[in-house]
Amino acid sequence: ILTLPVLLADGSPFPGRELLIFLSMAVILMSLIVAAVGLPYMTQYLADDLPHDTGKDNIGAVMTEVAINRLNALLDEPVDDPNEQALRVDAGNMLLETYQRRLHYNDSDEGQDVGLELAKRARLEKYMQREVIIAQRQELFRLRRAHNISDTTFYEVLREIDLKEESLR
Incomplete structure (x- = not known):
């Protein structure tokens, strides 16, 4: 809409510019109204779960x-x-x-309670693994600053630590 020129090269007004702007605005507004009103009505009949979803x-x-x-x-x-x-x-x-x-x-029947306990244990395990990775990374950088390891060793071990950390996400 904004790319329509106001005037032609000879200085006369662009013919039908107002009509084009009005039609564009009407199409945009109609599509918004149809989306806001029609889509909720149409989607209420869709199934909640997919038939192949086993949970x-x-x-x-x-x-x-x-x-x-x-x-x-x-x-x-x-x-x-x-x-x-x-x-x-x-x-x-x-x-x-x-x-x-x-x-x-x-x-099992008590599976839900035990499942919650297992989930808590898994979260705690993940937290502890992250803390171990942080400590390993800090020690690796300390060794590098002290020039106790070569650059090659530093980057190899850092890559392993990064991969371990990425696997926890």
Whole structure:
């Protein structure tokens, strides 16, 4: 609208400028009125939930079962080195215990109370991990200022700390 010239090159008024401005204003106002009045009326008939949405609780249980199945499959894979097999079994059992506990709490009656406790524990764990990262970063910078580590080591360790911090978000 503002790009319409007031006058033509010969100094005469631009023909139909007022009509163009009026029509543009009418279209804008009508679209605002239709959006403000019509959209709430039309959207009241839409379903609240999508039909394929199974809910956060259900999908959490499904994801936990998938994790347990994959861990069991990994533990069943043969490994040549007995030391690696022992480490694999130890790490796998720790993860399996975590996922099985999560699945048990989702299925049990007291699961909601325990779930709240687990959520509090997770928040506290995340807070503590952030505090550890802050302390590690401060110590890394102190070592750098004291010239106790090389630039290469500094940047490698800083990158690892940054990745740990990013994984907490």
